[in-house]
Amino acid sequence: MTTISTPHASNRAIAVTRLHVVNTWSVFALPAIIMGVILVANIAIWALIFANTPAADQGDVREGLQYSGAASYIFVYMAIVAIQSTAVTFPYALGFGVTRRAYAAGSALAYLGLAVVYTIALTVLGFIEELTHGWGFGGRMFTAIYFGGDSWYVRSFVYFAFLLFFFFAGAMFGAVYVRWRATGIVGAFAVIILALIGLAAILGLLVGWEPVFGALDDLSDIGTVSLLFIPTAIAAAVSFLVLRRATIRN
Amino acid sequence: MSAVIEVSNLTKRFGRFTAVDDATFTVAENSITGLLGRNGAGKTTLMQLITAQQFATSGTIDVFGSTPVENAQVLQNICFIRESQRYPDEFRPKHVFRSAPWFFPNWDADFAARLVDDFRLPLNRRIKKMSRGQVSAVGVIVGLASRAPLTFFDEPYLGLDAVARQIFYDRLLEDYAEHPRTIVLSTHLIDEVANLLEHVIVIDGGRIVVNSDAESLRGSAVTVSGPAAAVDAFAAGREALGTERIGGLATATLASASAKDRADAAASGLELGPVSLQQLIIRLTTSEGATS
Numbered sequence: 062m063t064t065i066s067t068p069h070a071s072n073r074a075i076a077v078t079r080l081h082v083v084n085t086w087s088v089f090a091l092p093a094i095i096m097g098v099i100l101v102a103n104i105a106i107w108a109l110i111f112a113n114t115p116a117a118d119q120g121d122v123r124e125g126l127q128y129s130g131a132a133s134y135i136f137v138y139m140a141i142v143a144i145q146s147t148a149v150t151f152p153y154a155l156g157f158g159v160t161r162r163a164y165a166a167g168s169a170l171a172y173l174g175l176a177v178v179y180t181i182a183l184t185v186l187g188f189i190e191e192l193t194h195g196w197g198f199g200g201r202m203f204t205a206i207y208f209g210g211d212s213w214y215v216r217s218f219v220y221f222a223f224l225l226f227f228f229f230a231g232a233m234f235g236a237v238y239v240r241w242r243a244t245g246i247v248g249a250f251a252v253i254i255l256a257l258i259g260l261a262a263i264l265g266l267l268v269g270w271e272p273v274f275g276a277l278d279d280l281s282d283i284g285t286v287s288l289l290f291i292p293t294a295i296a297a298a299v300s301f302l303v304l305r306r307a308t309i310r311n
Numbered sequence: 312m313s314a315v316i317e318v319s320n321l322t323k324r325f326g327r328f329t330a331v332d333d334a335t336f337t338v339a340e341n342s343i344t345g346l347l348g349r350n351g352a353g354k355t356t357l358m359q360l361i362t363a364q365q366f367a368t369s370g371t372i373d374v375f376g377s378t379p380v381e382n383a384q385v386l387q388n389i390c391f392i393r394e395s396q397r398y399p400d401e402f403r404p405k406h407v408f409r410s411a412p413w414f415f416p417n418w419d420a421d422f423a424a425r426l427v428d429d430f431r432l433p434l435n436r437r438i439k440k441m442s443r444g445q446v447s448a449v450g451v452i453v454g455l456a457s458r459a460p461l462t463f464f465d466e467p468y469l470g471l472d473a474v475a476r477q478i479f480y481d482r483l484l485e486d487y488a489e490h491p492r493t494i495v496l497s498t499h500l501i502d503e504v505a506n507l508l509e510h511v512i513v514i515d516g517g518r519i520v521v522n523s524d525a526e527s528l529r530g531s532a533v534t535v536s537g538p539a540a541a542v543d544a545f546a547a548g549r550e551a552l553g554t555e556r557i558g559g560l561a562t563a564t565l566a567s568a569s570a571k572d573r574a575d576a577a578a579s580g581l582e583l584g585p586v587s588l589q590q591l592i593i594r595l596t597t598s599e600g601a602t603s
Binding site (some may be wrong): 075076084086149150152153154157158160161162178180218256304306 | 363366381398409
């Protein structure tokens with residue numbers, strides 16, 4: 062019998078990781094370009110606002126600009142990257158002789174790596190925003206209040222937690238789609254909504270909202286955002302379990 | 312010759328539909344096997360079961376001596392090029408050929424480059440924007456250049472023109488001669504690949520109806536033609552796969568003909584003719600035995 066090659070199993074997982082990022086255009090270039098366009102558009106808007114605001118009111122405007130969600134598009138983009146890449150890369154990789162286990166491990170590593178890369182990029186952009194005093198206009202995009210405002214490490218942590226959440230949530234919906242198609246997606250939403258209502262019922266009726274909010278209040282910013290790791294871990298586990306028995310549809 | 316694939320009593324049901332029905336066969340190492348059958352006969356499902364893309368309902372599958380299901384040691388030797396193979400969105404052929412060597416240790420980049428020239432494939436065009444035939448060429452190139460010990464081509468050349476198909480057959484044979492491996496080819500273009508195949512498995516309605524080496528299959532079947540009455544008399548009591556009639560003349564297809572059969576036919580003034588693999592398979596997989 063032919064001597065069958067036996068490279069280490071982890072190589073296959075790493076190959077899957079690389080497969081997710083081999084097309085640098087859709088993973089890095091396109092989101093960077095979109096982010097650039099959004100930034101330029103925001104700078105133009107800030108310039109217009111300040112040009113038409115009397116000097117006395119400009120402080121109030123700066124106050125308002127910290128409530129910016131402009132940079133959050135990146136999270137949605139990454140969720141879509143994860144959905145699409147699962148839906149198409151999974152059957153593709155299985156045709157190349159990859160196990161479902163190696164696919165799940167390699168994909169998780171890809172999402173983790175991408176989350177780190179984008180956290181660094183967003184953190185650097187946040188620094189630039191601070192150094193240039195809001196791109197010259199006191200604008201806030203990467204240091205918006207939702208990302209933790211003025212502390213860079215809180216911001217980085219928030220970026221990372223959200224990126225990871227959106228990657229794995231996307232991967233979970235991608236996995237559900239691979240296995241059960243559109244029916245699965247509808248079912249998944251139903252299950253998630255019921256679970257959230259159930260959780261709300263337990264907290265509201267059995268525990269009571271006051272201690273819940275009290276507990277949240279006691280948490281630091283990082284502590285609150287850390288709670289996001291719970292649904293992230295659930296999504297990662299669900300996507301793995303769903304892919305374990307997924308088949309390739311014709 | 313040892314068997315690379317050993318399938319026994321394999322059944323796959325989707326709900327009430329039985330896609331593969333109690334299939335038993337082996338595929339020998341370093342051979343080219345044709346997996347033939349009509350649309351919906353179960354060819355793709357059978358290949359998906361062997362490559363662990365689908366899970367069997369019952370029966371066993373051994374590939375390289377063990378189960379392929381979630382078995383990295385087995386699966387890493389397999390390349391499966393699907394009919395209408397899909398590629399990740401926004402992929403260009405260069406992305407495919409850059410990433411394929413990560414999965415196939417025997418990948419031959421020079422061979423891939425030569426095939427790209429042969430098929431005149433644009434490397435930098437988005438696969439979404441390419442013609443059906445060009446997309447097929449990408450799959451064919453991956454399947455050949457991967458040199459996976461076990462390669463499946465499931466109707467790989469949708470949209471490929473006759474010249475490109477001939478290139479595929481030629482390169483496949485050349486490369487197979489230099490780098491023997493096990494190849495399973497599913498196709499409808501039976502006559503085109505007839506000379507390529509060493510072994511033939513025919514599946515119909517999920518059942519394996521032929522499992523034979525191609526040489527004996529080609530040599531065994533004959534047509535017997537002449538006046539209808541004489542043909543009918545000859546065919547009676549023999550294993551006729553089907554009979555065609557035009558006016559007072561008839562042609563019967565027999566699965567096999569012994570020396571005595573041949574002598575009898577000659578004595579009755581009937582003419583014996585060869586049957587192409589394609590004709591034979593049409594006879595074998597047409598319901599109602601093709602008495603037209």
